Amino acid sequence: MDTLFLMNSLWVMVGAILVILMIGGFILLETGSTRMKNAGHIAGKTILTFGISSIIFWAVGYGLIFGEGNPLIGLSDFFYSGYEVEGLALSGSVFFLFQLAFAGISLTIAFGGFAERAKLGAYLVFAVLFSVIVYPPIAHWIWGGGWLAEHGKQDFAGSTVVHLTGAMAALAATLILKPRIGKYNKDGSANNLAGHNQVFTALSVLILWVGWFGFNAGSTVSVDGAFFGFVAINTNLAAGAGVIAAMIISWMVMGKADVPMMLNGALAGLVAITASCAFVDTWAAVLIGFISGLLVFYSIRFFESKKIDDPIAALSVHGTAGVWGTLSTGLFATPELATVGQPGLFYGGGLHQLGVQALGVVSSGAFAFIVSFILLTIMKSVMNGLRVTEEEEIIGLDMSEHGSYGYPEMVKVEKTAIESKLNA
Amino acid sequence: MDTYLEIRRFRDSQSIWVSRNHIQLNQLHDKIIHSVITVSIKQMEDRYGPIPCPFTFFMMGSAGRFEQSLWSDQDHGIIYQQQSTEIQEYFLTLGKEISLGLHLSGYEYCDGAVMASNPLWCKSLSQWSLQLESWSLDSSWECIRQLLIFIDGRSLYGEPEFLENLKKKVYQTIHNEKLLKKALNNTLYLKKGIGVLGQILVETHGLHSGSLNIKEKALFPYVNAIRLLAIKGNILETTTLSRLERLSEYELPSIKRELYKKQFLKLLNFRLTLSKPDNYENSHYLPMTSLTKEQKKEIKEILKNGTDLYRYVRNLIEKEEN
Numbered sequence: 001m002d003t004l005f006l007m008n009s010l011w012v013m014v015g016a017i018l019v020i021l022m023i024g025g026f027i028l029l030e031t032g033s034t035r036m037k038n039a040g041h042i043a044g045k046t047i048l049t050f051g052i053s054s055i056i057f058w059a060v061g062y063g064l065i066f067g068e069g070n071p072l073i074g075l076s077d078f079f080y081s082g083y084e085v086e087g088l089a090l091s092g093s094v095f096f097l098f099q100l101a102f103a104g105i106s107l108t109i110a111f112g113g114f115a116e117r118a119k120l121g122a123y124l125v126f127a128v129l130f131s132v133i134v135y136p137p138i139a140h141w142i143w144g145g146g147w148l149a150e151h152g153k154q155d156f157a158g159s160t161v162v163h164l165t166g167a168m169a170a171l172a173a174t175l176i177l178k179p180r181i182g183k184y185n186k187d188g189s190a191n192n193l194a195g196h197n198q199v200f201t202a203l204s205v206l207i208l209w210v211g212w213f214g215f216n217a218g219s220t221v222s223v224d225g226a227f228f229g230f231v232a233i234n235t236n237l238a239a240g241a242g243v244i245a246a247m248i249i250s251w252m253v254m255g256k257a258d259v260p261m262m263l264n265g266a267l268a269g270l271v272a273i274t275a276s277c278a279f280v281d282t283w284a285a286v287l288i289g290f291i292s293g294l295l296v297f298y299s300i301r302f303f304e305s306k307k308i309d310d311p312i313a314a315l316s317v318h319g320t321a322g323v324w325g326t327l328s329t330g331l332f333a334t335p336e337l338a339t340v341g342q343p344g345l346f347y348g349g350g351l352h353q354l355g356v357q358a359l360g361v362v363s364s365g366a367f368a369f370i371v372s373f374i375l376l377t378i379m380k381s382v383m384n385g386l387r388v389t390e391e392e393e394i395i396g397l398d399m400s401e402h403g404s405y406g407y408p409e410m411v412k413v414e415k416t417a418i419e420s421k422l423n424a
Numbered sequence: 425m426d427t428y429l430e431i432r433r434f435r436d437s438q439s440i441w442v443s444r445n446h447i448q449l450n451q452l453h454d455k456i457i458h459s460v461i462t463v464s465i466k467q468m469e470d471r472y473g474p475i476p477c478p479f480t481f482f483m484m485g486s487a488g489r490f491e492q493s494l495w496s497d498q499d500h501g502i503i504y505q506q507q508s509t510e511i512q513e514y515f516l517t518l519g520k521e522i523s524l525g526l527h528l529s530g531y532e533y534c535d536g537a538v539m540a541s542n543p544l545w546c547k548s549l550s551q552w553s554l555q556l557e558s559w560s561l562d563s564s565w566e567c568i569r570q571l572l573i574f575i576d577g578r579s580l581y582g583e584p585e586f587l588e589n590l591k592k593k594v595y596q597t598i599h600n601e602k603l604l605k606k607a608l609n610n611t612l613y614l615k616k617g618i619g620v621l622g623q624i625l626v627e628t629h630g631l632h633s634g635s636l637n638i639k640e641k642a643l644f645p646y647v648n649a650i651r652l653l654a655i656k657g658n659i660l661e662t663t664t665l666s667r668l669e670r671l672s673e674y675e676l677p678s679i680k681r682e683l684y685k686k687q688f689l690k691l692l693n694f695r696l697t698l699s700k701p702d703n704y705e706n707s708h709y710l711p712m713t714s715l716t717k718e719q720k721k722e723i724k725e726i727l728k729n730g731t732d733l734y735r736y737v738r739n740l741i742e743k744e745e746n
Contacts, residue, residue, distance in 0.1 A: 189633035255616040255625040 007223045015218020019101035024209035025204045032200030033312040037396025040406025053104045056131035064136035070148035109166025112314030113173035122403040123387040151361040152341030157219035159275030159325035167319030168368035179309030216277045220301035234277040238289030242269020245293025265293035274326030284332035292321040292412040330354030428528035446692040450560035460525040461581045478584035479504035490663040493707040497532040503586040560597040568610045578662045592698040611648040617641035617727035642681035645730035649737040
């Protein structure tokens with residue numbers, strides 16, 4: 001067998017494993033950023049929904065994205081059975097697994113908008129619907145030879161496809177679900193429902209940071225020229241610049257180097273560079289990451305002031321930074337690196353590529369939001385509401401949805417205190 | 425006034441008239457607290473017989489400094505002359521009675537139990553003397569904190585010289601044992617009120633979103649810095665303004681003294697006139713949106729000067745102790 005074929009396959013397999021490990025990062029991110037009484041639920045449902053997403057991707061997702069069809073959707077290759085794919089310089093099953101991992105990440109991001117208040121049933125149903133109706137069309141448009149690919153849209157590893165799509169579904173969910181109990185006061189001011197473990201959150205960022213080498217550098221889907229090293233450098237630089245920028249801005253504006261904000265800055269840098277990591281120079285990667293660190297700070301404050309309760313900042317980290325990242329290649333893509341599309345505005349490419357990027361953002365974002373909103377609205381009426389009852393929300397989803405707490409000893413104390421007050 | 429209820433009614437009827445004047449308000453507080461003590465003593469004497477020996481009841485915290493807002497909590501202690509188990513029992517019971525009386529008159533209990541009902545803060549002269557000495561010698565963070573609380577003590581009933589003599593002794597020990605730097609480190613943490621861009625740093629979350637925490641960000645730097653200078657200069661006064669007046673030219677040049685006095689008084693009045701002091705918690709917050717441009721500028725000046733003063737004191741003490 002051809003050595004290059006084997007090496008490509010091996011490298012992308014490593015990438016797929018790293019991306020699947022990012023699910024572990026999201027478990028820590030989401031549990032760390034939320035309260036103790038929901039920790040077991042959040043951890044468990046993340047694994048469960050990745051399972052659902054995997055099965056759906058195998059059954060129909062892959063075919064809808066990469067199958068033969070039209071510019072809007074693919075319509076063949078359902079129930080993929082491990083055969084080689086024509087024109088691919090790596091094993092078909094490795095490529096399949098790599099793509100499956102991406103679909104799982106996008107769904108996990110979407111569920112950020114559900115956190116701490118949605119019924120388990122809502123997760124299960126939306127996992128299926130998102131994996132069939134929301135994610136595949138957008139992935140097909142950009143990566144599967146659809147209409148945006150024909151326009152030369154640059155989205156190397158999925159700022160738009162994976163992150164913006166997930167974030168838009170999260171936005172629809174958080175709008176429909178409404179804020180968590182206790183998030184806003186009667187006078188409209190917001191309370192800080194602090195996450196229960198900043199160490200988890202920090203560790204999650206490191207896991208995601210490392211996983212992102214699979215996500216971005218793995219997206220070369222080839223070892224040719226060892227280009228993956230360059231992509232990995234850009235990825236690392238953007239994350240570094242993001243954390244620094246978020247620290248500086250939160251220190252300047254609030255007088256404190258806010259830890260959750262710094263962590264979100266690193267993630268925003270990673271999300272932003274996802275689209276442009278293969279198309280821009282290293283200095284541009286630093287700049288793109290830095291700007292995303294600033295953007296995420298203001299974005300989080302913006303959503304909070306608009307009474308949009310986003311417990312794990314999915315809208316800002318994946319949405320706002322995803323949009324910026326996608327647009328950034330329209331500015332910074334260099335003539336040498338722009339193997340897809342054209343160079344950016346600052347490299348004499350004019351507004352053309354920026355326009356293509358904007359079109360991609362608007363059409364993909366709008367599609368993900370509108371379709372998710374419609375699906376969730378239908379689910380809401382059919383399922384008699386998407387949200388747990390107030391009582392269930394207060395005792396925590398660990399107990400209401402699963403019957404046992406993630407931290408039994410700790411939460412019991414709190415619960416006894418509430419009950420004794422009630423019965424006093 | 426013969427009952428706590430009457431005192432509470434008196435407070436409610438009177439406080440509205442003085443709620444916007446710092447000095448009159450604190451005079452009213454003193455009067456209320458004095459009345460509570462009188463009622464408590466009468467209750468005690470009816471139940472357990474006459475006061476067994478001379479004593480003093482003193483307030484600490486903002487009441488000790490004559491710097492209470494419309495609402496505040498209670499911090500107080502008792503020093504009695506003679507030592508015996510029965511006498512101790514009597515004054516602890518009196519301490520409990522006064523705490524209850526103050527509570528019924530609208531002063532919240534102290535979270536940290538700095539109250540005459542707590543044996544730690546209700547002792548005979550000789551026991552107090554031993555305790556203060558052991559706090560000084562121990563000089564752990566908590567002991568120094570307790571000494572600093574004690575230093576703000578102001579006698580409201582009984583024999584003021586009991587307290588004065590003990591405070592003099594404390595000052596002596598602090599100087600002998602070179603504890604001033606430890607006292608500085610005890611209150612070194614400064615919550616920033618102004619950001620690097622020159623903006624006022626307000627609360628970002630919770631019911632006080634958009635408000636400035638004036639207690640921690642504006643008052644504390646002045647109060648803590650001036651207390652340290654007062655210890656340094658052996659000044660027994662407890663109000664920040666009178667401490668400032670008494671400082672020597674060496675500790676703080678007169679031009680600065682005048683500036684800080686003016687700023688601090690302005691701050692005390694801002695607190696009364698601009699916050700919505702309908703309860704203890706709210707009186708610590710200044711809603712920024714309701715301020716005029718001029719008022720915001722003045723607040724910024726106060727915050728800036730507070731930080732400057734604090735830095736000055738820190739340098740002065742650090743230089744000297746080295």
